[in-house]
Amino acid sequence: MSYQTAAQAKEKYTAKMGDKLGPQFHELRQEVIYLNRKWMEYITLFGTKPTRVQLMNATAPVFFRTVQDVFYDDMLLHIARLTDPSQMGKFSNLTFQNLSDLINDEKLKAKVDPLLKSALEQSEFCRDWRNKLVAHRDLDVAINGTADQINGGTREQVNKIIATLSEILNAIELHLTEGSTHYTFDGHTGGAKDLLFFLDDGKRRHDERRARIVSNKATPDDLAARDV
Structure with a gap:
């Protein structure tokens, strides 16, 4: 398999998908590649086997607990960004919610739209976590409750939403270019x-x-x- 730069990939997708869908598809693809890579690193450390957690606790427990919390918050923030509304105030967002309106092929749209709906439903907890605990600090939760009242999701839920986002992109790529991307990372x-x-x-x-x-x-x- 030959290597291509990000610029070359963007040019390829623009040529295959058009000037509107192509560039946004490329950028979302880059985001999901990075999302998968970060998640693989998190799982390698904290979600593979207890002996790894024991090793981290035996060396720098305070530091690695901070890494775990920051890593997970960042994952939920990243997913929330990618599934946010297309427009927020006067600003336009790069988001999966843009894709449906950019797809002209009705057959492809019929396949992608249910996946997009699933992605939004699956990622709702990410936006709630971001809005009340990470990007903002909900006053009622801070004064009267605890963070336990907010659903931070599970690793299984994060796995599922990442898989859905990857599936959406591959459905588009396969239909319009007859190619696909292997988003799962095995380590590097x-x-x-x-x-x-x-x-x-x-x-x-x-x-x-x-x-x-x-x-x-x-x-x-x-x-x-x-x-x-």
Whole structure:
């Protein structure tokens, strides 16, 4: 498979889909690729197996709890942005809600519209979470209630909405270009899994150094001050 730049991809989709649908399809495709990549990193850290969470808790629990919360908030924000109304005040948005009006092929529209409806329904909790806890701080929730009253969704729900957004784009791409995009990421160099290996190596070395110190067998390097 040959590599193409983002500019080349945009040019290809514009040529195949037209000047109105093509550019917006390309940008939404880029967003969903990034969305999938971020979610894969989150799941790699926090949703794969308990031993990974135990490793993070044994090394920097406060930091990784912050990472977990910020990561998840960002995912819901990203999904909310992509499914927001086309127009908010005087501003126009890049959103999946634009797609139906940009599709001229009635057969394709009949396939895409139910998926769009599902995407909006599935992502409703993302907008509620964003509006009351992340982008804004709901006064009633802050004073009289707790965040537990707001549905933050589950990993399964996030998986489902990401899959639906990917399905929408592939339905359009397959119909108009006879191609498709593999949106699911299996990992990449420099990602979360590499971080886990470094954490594991560091934890092992830390435990070995501590054992030497406790048994009065410390080396000069064990006791040397370090500047990180």
